[in-house]
């Protein structure tokens with residue numbers, strides 16, 4: 001394969017819509033060019049330098065345990081025995097974004113879809129769709145963590161169920177994924193840390209999410225998250241902070257059906273708003289206070 005295959009766009013009466021691919025593919029490892037391996041190496045080294053003291057201890061120890069190295073793009077076949085032994089998850093190769101139900105079905109069966117192709121050298125800082133670096137470096141290490149691994153499976157099952165309920169339920173659930181798996185922060189003993197894959201795979205956002213005064217950092221609240229819109233074209237305006245991965249499991253154990261019904265009656269919240277009752281954290285130390293309207 002000469003050039004990587006991307007999600008194509010097709011013009012319809014709704015404008016350009018992505019055409020998704022569904023099938024699982026072998027990782028065509030032999031087709032990676034020297035440039036591909038160099039892109040991996042550069043992104044890997046850059047994040048290895050930026051993440052200590054910023055990413056959660058769980059992420060950093062899982063990354064070390066995965067034995068990914070900068071010298072070449074890892075082979076899924078080398079990572080899979082390690083991942084299976086740890087949590088019984090496995091990676092499968094895909095061409096890019098999957099239809100939601102296909103994606104949920106993979107997660108529900110403890111398979112994580114990893115885009116096989118890697119970005120080009122002129123896309124080091126930003127890419128509007130997941131590539132191998134985001135999927136592998138960003139998502140896969142935490143699948144070594146038993147509690148997080150169970151959350152991802154439960155999320156997949158919840159997704160299959162929400163898909164059957166309807167579009168609104170799906171929107172609510174997608175926001176949960178976005179604000180936890182993709183852009184979540186966690187409070188450690190020594191301050192706020194990153195666990196979201198969309199952050200750990202981005203140098204700029206790794207710094208911004210913790211050190212900028214611009215975004216809100218708000219304590220995890222399931223329904224608050226499900227009501228909150230998100231931006232895909234800029235750094236997040238709000239990050240939600242968990243205390244532990246157990247908190248994610250506990251909050252998502254109950255049946256969501258009544259929650260979806262209740263939320264269908266409520267307005268969604270703009271991405272950057274702070275609401276009465278939000279638990280707001282400052283940057284750095286992770287010290288927090290309850291918003292009573294003065295923030």
Ligand SMILES: C[C@H](O)[C@H](O)[C@H]1CNc2nc(N)[nH]c(=O)c2N1
Nearest residue numbers: 096097098099100103113174177
């Ligand atoms: C649930 C999630 O928000 C999203 O809708 C899905 C859709 N399909 C996907 N497909 C792939 N390959 N990777 C993803 O992260 C997603 N995300």
Ligand SMILES: N[C@@H](Cc1ccccc1)C(=O)O
Nearest residue numbers: 154155158252253254255256
């Ligand atoms: N408990 C949720 C499923 C779910 C679990 C974990 C994460 C997300 C969703 C439901 O009944 O729909």
Ligand SMILES: [Fe+2]
Nearest residue numbers: 130182197198
């Ligand atoms: Fe992702």
